[in-house]
Amino acid sequence: MADNIPLFNLQKQHESLKKELNTAALDALNSMHWLLGPQTEAFEKEFAEMMGVKHCISCSSGASAIQIALGAAGIGKGDEVITTPFTFIATTSSVSLTGAKFVFADIDPHTYNIDPKDIERKITKKTKAILPVHLYGYPADMAAIMQLAGEHDLKVIEDCAQAHLATVDDVKVGGIGDAGAFSFYPSKNLGACGDAGAITTNDDAIADRCRSLRHSGRAKDKAYEYDLEGSTLRMDEVQAAILRVKMRHLQEWTDARQKVASWYAEGLQGLPVVTPPVPPAGGSQSYYVYTLRVEDRDGLQAYLKEHGIGCAVYYPVPLYKQPAYKHLGFNAADYPHAEKAAKEVLSIPMFPELTQEQVARVCDTIRDFYEKK
Numbered sequence: 517m518a519d520n521i522p523l524f525n526l527q528k529q530h531e532s533l534k535k536e537l538n539t540a541a542l543d544a545l546n547s548m549h550w551l552l553g554p555q556t557e558a559f560e561k562e563f564a565e566m567m568g569v570k571h572c573i574s575c576s577s578g579a580s581a582i583q584i585a586l587g588a589a590g591i592g593k594g595d596e597v598i599t600t601p602f603t604f605i606a607t608t609s610s611v612s613l614t615g616a617k618f619v620f621a622d623i624d625p626h627t628y629n630i631d632p633k634d635i636e637r638k639i640t641k642k643t644k645a646i647l648p649v650h651l652y653g654y655p656a657d658m659a660a661i662m663q664l665a666g667e668h669d670l671k672v673i674e675d676c677a678q679a680h681l682a683t684v685d686d687v688k689v690g691g692i693g694d695a696g697a698f699s700f701y702p703s704k705n706l707g708a709c710g711d712a713g714a715i716t717t718n719d720d721a722i723a724d725r726c727r728s729l730r731h732s733g734r735a736k737d738k739a740y741e742y743d744l745e746g747s748t749l750r751m752d753e754v755q756a757a758i759l760r761v762k763m764r765h766l767q768e769w770t771d772a773r774q775k776v777a778s779w780y781a782e783g784l785q786g787l788p789v790v791t792p793p794v795p796p797a798g799g800s801q802s803y804y805v806y807t808l809r810v811e812d813r814d815g816l817q818a819y820l821k822e823h824g825i826g827c828a829v830y831y832p833v834p835l836y837k838q839p840a841y842k843h844l845g846f847n848a849a850d851y852p853h854a855e856k857a858a859k860e861v862l863s864i865p866m867f868p869e870l871t872q873e874q875v876a877r878v879c880d881t882i883r884d885f886y887e888k889k
C-alpha cells in the first residue's frame with residue numbers, strides 16, 4: 517500500500533529548518549527581551565518590506581490583527597462591517613469584538629470570495645467598512661471593492677490570513693485596502709510555532725493606533741498613559757525570531773505551491789471537478805489550500821480518505837448557520853452561492869513539498885472514483 521498523502525505536512529518544513537529555528541528561538545529566549553524587542557522590530561521591518569507596505573505591526577494572532585485593524589480604522593459600536601459568510605469565524609468574531617456589527621454579502625460562485633454586487637446592496641447609513649477575505653489564497657475583487665469604498669467613504673480591511681504574497685495588479689494583498697490582517701497560525705503559508713499575526717498598512721495614523729491598541733492602548737513611549745482602550749495583543753520575541761527564519765523561504769514555498777497547482781490543473785482535466793479560478797494578469801494566488809468544486813463531494817471525500825489521501829471541507833457550515841449566531845436570525849436563502857459552495861467544495865493535499873508523483877496519485881484516485889460511479 518502506498519504511503520498516505522496528508523492534506524498538509526508541517527513536518528518536512530520543520531525538519532529542513534530545525535537547526536536554524538532552534539538557534540533563533542534559543543537566542544531570542546536568552547536575549548532577555550520578551551516582547552517588543554529587537555526580533556519583533558526586525559520582523560516588522562522585514563515583513564513590511566516583503567509585502568511592499570510602509571508599516572507592519574505584529575500582534576498575537578490573525579484574529580487580533582483584524583480586531584486591531586478595524587479598531588485603528590475607527591470602527592466600533594454602532595457601525596456595520598460588510599463581510600463574507602464563507603470564511604473562518606475569526607473574521608466575524610473580530611468585528612464583534614470591536615463593538616461593531618457584521619453584515620453578510622453573498623459570495624461570487626467562481627472565486628468563493630465576497631461579491632461586490634451584493635456588498636453594494638447591503639450598504640446602509642451605518643456601514644463603515646468592508647472586510648473582504650482572500651479565501652483559499654485567491655484575491656478578492658479588490659478593484660470593485662475599492663471603487664465601492666471610495667464612492668461610499670468606507671474603510672477596507674483585507675483579511676489576508678490565507679493569502680501571503682498573493683497579488684492584484686502586481687500589488688500584494690494587505691497593501692491595497694486601508695490595512696491588511698495576516699495570520700501566522702502554524703499551518704498558514706507562513707506559520708509561527710504558536711499563534712501570531714500582523715497588520716500591514718500604508719497609513720501612518722492607522723499604524724500608530726495599531727501599535728497602541730495591541731499594547732493596552734498606551735500612548736507612544738509612555739508606560740502608564742493610555743490614548744485608547746486596547747488590550748494585550750502583542751507577538752512575542754521567540755515567535756518573531758522563528759518567523760524571521762521562515763520568512764526567507766516564503767517566496768520559494770509560494771512558487772512551489774503554484775507549481776503543485778499547475779500539476780493538479782493538468783492532471784484533473786476531463787474530470788467532473790472545477791479547479792480553482794486563475795487570476796487575471798497581474799494577479800496571483802497563494803494556494804493556502806487547493807479547493808475543488810465537485811460532484812458527490814461527500815462520496816469523493818470518503819473515497820479519498822479510504823485511499824490514504826487527506827482532504828477537508830473549508831467550510832462545511834457557513835457562518836450564518838453557526839449556533840453562535842443563531843440569535844441573529846440569518847436566513848440561509850439570502851446567501852444561495854455560499855450555501856451551494858458549502859455543499860460542493862473539497863480541498864485536497866497542498867503543501868510546497870508535494871511531489872509530482874504524489875499529485876499524480878491524488879488525480880488518479882479522483883479519476884478512479886468517478887470511473888467507478
Ligand SMILES: Cc1ncc(COP(=O)(O)O)c(C=O)c1O
Nearest residue numbers: 577578579604606607677699701
Ligand atoms: C480567513 C481567516 N481569517 C482569520 C483567521 C484567524 O487567524 P488566527 O487563527 O491566527 O487567529 C484565519 C485563521 O485560521 C483565517 O483562515
